[in-house]
């Protein structure tokens with residue numbers, strides 16, 4: 670079977686203190702046995718504590734970035750092995766905020782993904798066009814180039830997830846039309862190294878639009894930012910994916 674797994678992944682970005690772990694516990698309590706994979710990616714400071722809070726639950730924990738090296742003199746950075754050691758199963762890589770804020774190139778993202786694979790983590794590799802690139806008609810060229818250069822050799826459905834996140838849709842409340850999402854996901858699917866890799870959509874996913882997005886062919890789930898911070902909102906998105 671090469672059917673991609675359905676995945677609801679939450680990216681807390683730079684949000685969350687220990688008190689917010691209760692949201693993770695509430696989410697886990699609401700889905701003792703969901704048919705979809707549920708994942709929360711808190712800031713690095715909470716990875717270990719969240720993993721401990723979720724032991725025995727169906728919700729897994731991931732990081733938001735890792736260094737491409739195994740260890741060494743890289744002040745402030747975290748290796749993939751450290752994330753795994755803290756209880757993470759996944760790591761988001763190449764998010765547009767990392768590409769923009771930290772100048773991450775696709776070549777670097779591929780190196781980080783290889784490091785994640787070597788540490789036994791699943792890499793969630795993000796691609797997406799800016800608004801200017803979409804307006805210039807470059808969307809498919811941009812995302813396919815990012816896919817080709819950010820996904821390393823050895824990537825397969827067991828160690829890699831790809832997320833399409835149009836930069837202009839992140840945190841803006843704006844989403845592409847369903848046809849626009851379908852067009853990009855169809856193109857990405859056709860160019861994946863393994864057709865069983867799950868393809869997530871990200872960018873202003875919320876309970877109100879989740880079901881229509883999950884009904885699109887080749888959308889296997891979502892990478893959710895703001896709406897993943899509250900168990901009630903994220904739980905509604907998980908339930909929509911479960912029902913899709």
Ligand SMILES: O=C(CO)COP(=O)(O)O
Pocket residue numbers: 680764834838839840841842871872873874892893894895896
């Ligand atoms: O960047 C995102 C997830 O990685 C999407 O963020 P929002 O859901 O807040 O738009």
